[in-house]
Amino acid sequence: MYSKIALSIGGSDSGGGAGIQADLRTFMALKVHGCSAITCITAQNSIEVTCVQPVEKNTLLNQLDTLFADFGIDALKTGMLLNESIINDTASKLNTYKITKIIDPVMVTRTGSKLLEDSAINAYKKLLLPIADLVTPNIYEANLLSGLEIRSKEDIENSARKIIGLGAKAVLIKGGGLKDMKGKDFFLDLNGRKEWLFNNFINTKNTHGSGCTLSAAICGYKALGFDLFDSIQKAKLFVEKSLDNSYKIGSGPGPLGHH
Numbered sequence: 001m002y003s004k005i006a007l008s009i010g011g012s013d014s015g016g017g018a019g020i021q022a023d024l025r026t027f028m029a030l031k032v033h034g035c036s037a038i039t040c041i042t043a044q045n046s047i048e049v050t051c052v053q054p055v056e057k058n059t060l061l062n063q064l065d066t067l068f069a070d071f072g073i074d075a076l077k078t079g080m081l082l083n084e085s086i087i088n089d090t091a092s093k094l095n096t097y098k099i100t101k102i103i104d105p106v107m108v109t110r111t112g113s114k115l116l117e118d119s120a121i122n123a124y125k126k127l128l129l130p131i132a133d134l135v136t137p138n139i140y141e142a143n144l145l146s147g148l149e150i151r152s153k154e155d156i157e158n159s160a161r162k163i164i165g166l167g168a169k170a171v172l173i174k175g176g177g178l179k180d181m182k183g184k185d186f187f188l189d190l191n192g193r194k195e196w197l198f199n200n201f202i203n204t205k206n207t208h209g210s211g212c213t214l215s216a217a218i219c220g221y222k223a224l225g226f227d228l229f230d231s232i233q234k235a236k237l238f239v240e241k242s243l244d245n246s247y248k249i250g251s252g253p254g255p256l257g258h259h
C-alpha cells in the first residue's frame with residue numbers, strides 16, 4: 001500500500017506527542033512508511049521531562065545499518081540528538097547516504113527542558129549543517145546556530161544567511177517564537193531563493209510536537225517526490241490543519257491531531 005519510506009532519527013517521547021512518535025504519526029498520515037532510529041529515550045508527559053537516557057552507540061549505529069541494508073529509504077529527518085557523541089555518530093552515517101536530509105536542530109522543549117547539551121551546538125554547526133538539505137530552526141535555535149540575537153524580521157533574514165554560510169543547502173527559520181511573527185517562516189537556499197511563508201495562526205495551547213511534525217511532514221512530502229519548496233508549503237498546511245485538530249490529554253499542552 002505504501003511505496004515510499006521515510007526515516008526519523010531522534011528521541012522517544014513517552015507521552016506520544018513529540019519526537020519519534022509524532023514523526024511516525026505524521027508519516028502515516030501522509031501515507032509514507034515510517035522507520036525510526038532512536039537516539040535517546042525520554043520520560044515525559046505534557047508538563048515535564050523527568051528523565052533522558054541516550055541509547056548505546058552501537059544500538060544507534062545498528063538501527064541505521066540494519067535499515068539501510070534492506071530498505072530504499074527515500075528521505076530522512078533528524079530530531080533530538082542530545083549530545084556531541086550522538087551527533088558525531090549520526091553525522092558519520094549521514095555522510096554516506098545520498099538521500100534528502102532534513103535537520104531539525106531540536107534543543108529545548110516548549111516547557112523549558114533541555115534536549116541538547118550546550119557543548120553540542122558546535123558539533124551541529126561543524127558536522128550537520130554542512131550535510132543538511134534543509135535545517136529547520138525556531139528563533140531560539142537559529143540564534144544559537146548563527147550566533148545572532150534575533151529580535152526582528154531583518155534579524156531572521158540575517159541569521160538565515162549565516163546558517164547558509166555554515167554549509168546548509170537551505171534553511172527555514174520558524175518565526176513563531178517572536179511576537180508578531182506567528183505563522184511566519186523565512187526560507188532561504190544556497191541559490192539565493194528567499195521567501196517569507198505565511199499560514200493562518202491557530203490559536204491553541206495544544207502545540208506539543210509541532211516542530212517535530214513540521215520537519216517530519218517536510219520529510220514525508222520529500223519522500224513522496226515533491227521538491228523541497230513544495231514540501232515545505234504542503235507541510236506548513238499540514239501542521240496548520242493538525243493544530244486545528246489538536247487535543248488535550250494532560251494538564252499541559254496537548255499533541256497535534258491528524259485526520
Ligand code: PLP
Nearest residue numbers: 011018019080106109110208209
Ligand atoms: N521530546 C522530544 C523527544 C522531541 O524531539 C521534542 C521536540 O522536538 C520535544 C520533546 C519537544 O516538543 P515541544 O517543544 O513541541 O514540546
